[in-house]
Amino acid sequence: MVAMTEEILSQRKFTIDASQERVWNLLGKVIFDSLPGLERIQIRDQDRFGALLRVKVGFITLNMDVSGEMVDLSPPQSLAIVLYLKGMWGMFRLNQRVIFALSSVNHGKTAVTSKALGEKLGFLFRIIFMRKAKSFAHDIFRSIEERLKQLA
Amino acid sequence: MQDIECDVLIVGAGTSGSVAAITAHDDGARVLVLEKMPVAGGNCPITGGNILTPTKMEFVDYLETLSFKTTDRDILETFVKAAMDNAEWIRKMGGEVVVFNPLQVTHPGLEAGPGFPQVKHSECMVKYNVKGTEDEGPPGQRLWNLLKTNLEQRSIEIMTNTDVKEIVKNHKGEVCGVVAEPRGKRVSMKSKKAVILACGGYENDPATKWDFYPAKPIHSLGSPGSTGDGIRLGQKAGAALWHMTNMASTIGFKAPEYEAAFSICFFSEDFIYVDRYGKRYIDEIGVEVHEFGREMSYFDTRRIEYPRIPTWAIFGEQARRRGPLNTGTVGYNRTLYTWSPDNSAEIAKGWIIQAKTIAELANKISVEEVNLENTIKKYNESCKLGKDPEFGRAKENLMAIEGPLYYAIPIWPVLYCTQGGPRRDKDARVLDPDGEPIPRLYEAGELGSITGGLYQGGNSLAECIVFGQIAGRNAAAEKSLD
Numbered sequence: 001m002v003a004m005t006e007e008i009l010s011q012r013k014f015t016i017d018a019s020q021e022r023v024w025n026l027l028g029k030v031i032f033d034s035l036p037g038l039e040r041i042q043i044r045d046q047d048r049f050g051a052l053l054r055v056k057v058g059f060i061t062l063n064m065d066v067s068g069e070m071v072d073l074s075p076p077q078s079l080a081i082v083l084y085l086k087g088m089w090g091m092f093r094l095n096q097r098v099i100f101a102l103s104s105v106n107h108g109k110t111a112v113t114s115k116a117l118g119e120k121l122g123f124l125f126r127i128i129f130m131r132k133a134k135s136f137a138h139d140i141f142r143s144i145e146e147r148l149k150q151l152a
Numbered sequence: 153m154q155d156i157e158c159d160v161l162i163v164g165a166g167t168s169g170s171v172a173a174i175t176a177h178d179d180g181a182r183v184l185v186l187e188k189m190p191v192a193g194g195n196c197p198i199t200g201g202n203i204l205t206p207t208k209m210e211f212v213d214y215l216e217t218l219s220f221k222t223t224d225r226d227i228l229e230t231f232v233k234a235a236m237d238n239a240e241w242i243r244k245m246g247g248e249v250v251v252f253n254p255l256q257v258t259h260p261g262l263e264a265g266p267g268f269p270q271v272k273h274s275e276c277m278v279k280y281n282v283k284g285t286e287d288e289g290p291p292g293q294r295l296w297n298l299l300k301t302n303l304e305q306r307s308i309e310i311m312t313n314t315d316v317k318e319i320v321k322n323h324k325g326e327v328c329g330v331v332a333e334p335r336g337k338r339v340s341m342k343s344k345k346a347v348i349l350a351c352g353g354y355e356n357d358p359a360t361k362w363d364f365y366p367a368k369p370i371h372s373l374g375s376p377g378s379t380g381d382g383i384r385l386g387q388k389a390g391a392a393l394w395h396m397t398n399m400a401s402t403i404g405f406k407a408p409e410y411e412a413a414f415s416i417c418f419f420s421e422d423f424i425y426v427d428r429y430g431k432r433y434i435d436e437i438g439v440e441v442h443e444f445g446r447e448m449s450y451f452d453t454r455r456i457e458y459p460r461i462p463t464w465a466i467f468g469e470q471a472r473r474r475g476p477l478n479t480g481t482v483g484y485n486r487t488l489y490t491w492s493p494d495n496s497a498e499i500a501k502g503w504i505i506q507a508k509t510i511a512e513l514a515n516k517i518s519v520e521e522v523n524l525e526n527t528i529k530k531y532n533e534s535c536k537l538g539k540d541p542e543f544g545r546a547k548e549n550l551m552a553i554e555g556p557l558y559y560a561i562p563i564w565p566v567l568y569c570t571q572g573g574p575r576r577d578k579d580a581r582v583l584d585p586d587g588e589p590i591p592r593l594y595e596a597g598e599l600g601s602i603t604g605g606l607y608q609g610g611n612s613l614a615e616c617i618v619f620g621q622i623a624g625r626n627a628a629a630e631k632s633l634d
Contacts, residue, residue, distance in 0.1 A: 041475035
């Protein structure tokens with residue numbers, strides 16, 4: 001159930017023609033590969049990292065500070081990352097929870113459910129960037145699906 | 153002249169020496185720890201902090217396979233049985249553990265699971281870290297904090313800047329002390345029960361490395377204090393040696409202004425390794441991270457050279473931007489230098505070579521232009537095909553090397569740890585060439601490690617904890633020499 005403060009940015013379900021183990025092994029790499037603007041990754045500890053995310057909004061490139069925290073890492077079933085994004089000197093903020101759930105289906109295939117939830121959306125963000133955030137999340141999930149299908 | 157006297161003398165204040173000291177103290181012995189460096193800790197605070205913990209006794213088979221049967225099975229059985237309680241020991245010391253299981257993509261170069269999953273019973277293990285917060289430092293530092301707290305709580309004395317020169321025996325051939333040089337002054341120290349050697353490997357002893365390792369030069373990631381003192385002390389006391397050619401080695405960069413090397417890894421897959429002729433020789437991502445040295449140590453007898461030392465890591469713009477080539481989580485340089493997040497500072501220093509074209513890059517690193525261009529062309533074609541026919545790099549690891557700028561950094565084999573040293577038995581007793589224990593001489597940790605072949609990550613710390621306890625317990629149980 002989605003809490004009142006959360007808003008679904010995007011969700012996608014698809015099936016990959018590979019075992020759950022294989023999809024799990026590819027997933028982390030594919031998520032990061034699907035974020036070409038992700039730079040300057042720094043390991044903080046086992047569950048946390050920091051980075052810079054360059055996002056194109058129209059003609060401008062917005063630099064967002066990203067902090068990521070793995071809140072669920074249950075191989076090979078589920079992965080959840082909370083991303084704290086902050087840009088323009090803190091004027092724009094987005095806490096995004098990204099969830100992936102994997103389950104085996106018939107004939108060695110794997111069903112993948114992906115969902116991105118926006119949390120604690122700042123007022124300015126909601127007014128100006130909500131549409132962009134949704135299409136960004138949608139594009140990322142599509143790219144993850146395509147890449148997983150390619151590699152499986 | 154006997155200037156100092158105690159029950160158990162421990163040479164080395166790293167992980168195994170600290171565990172041995174705590175154990176011997178808790179068993180009622182008066183303990184003195186001698187450390188030649190200005191500060192205690194050895195490699196502990198700068199390791200990855202992974203503590204191998206077997207979950208089933210079948211793990212003995214796995215280790216026996218990796219050791220090519222150079223380690224007696226009873227030693228491996230003793231180790232596995234005791235190491236299954238590693239988490240419990242950490243808890244007993246007041247710590248807590250967490251399973252090391254990060255999202256691999258954020259921890260390139262670190263293995264969460266077994267290093268050799270193709271070997272039977274590899275699944276019978278986990279790796280633990282000492283639990284803590286980001287502010288308490290990386291896992292190795294947290295382990296050291298725990299050991300240090302326990303040493304302090306027991307008021308166990310550590311004499312730093314104290315170089316041990318000799319092991320002393322009595323007329324019966326029993327070890328009864330050492331000759332040491334605290335701050336350069338020669339002092340005899342009597343041990344009424346035993347001496348424990350826990351002074352690490354020989355990562356920083358060029359002569360021993362030259363004799364035993366088939367690659368030159370080979371650098372070290374760890375403490376400059378690991379200079380093989382325990383080997384020489386053991387030899388002079390009549391010890392047999394074993395596992396001298398075994399070392400865990402990754403890849404790294406060595407800057408002349410730093411004593412230790414930097415480990416190198418990539419957050420993005422647009423990179424390859426080439427030899428001095430500009431040719432790939434390996435599946436760069438398929439090598440177990442502790443065994444790179446074996447791959448790089450190929451010697452060309454026709455050319456009379458090591459063509460893979462140094463190797464050049466060639467990479468593209470994404471790899472350069474994606475994250476620092478040195479993550480700063482392990483190694484002696486961890487607290488001495490912070491690698492820039494986008495590698496720009498290291499380009500400015502000239503550590504990383506930058507060029508506008510592959511040809512220019514080849515010229516800057518003195519590699520034949522045509523070879524490097526062909527190698528990258530071929531590799532990029534493999535990326536397009538999703539198949540690496542030459543070296544079998546997995547398709548998910550294939551990413552084309554693209555500009556606008558191209559980069560290279562020289563990399564060498566760099567040591568995590570060495571395994572050679574005096575031979576020991578399952579009771580941590582040091583053995584002579586006939587297999588007989590040298591009375592009252594014990595050993596623990598990396599020095600004379602039980603690893604006899606391929607190195608399983610996390611084994612060193614596990615061994616320090618297990619054999620530190622065994623050595624400490626057995627040393628404390630010796631009858632006093634009064």
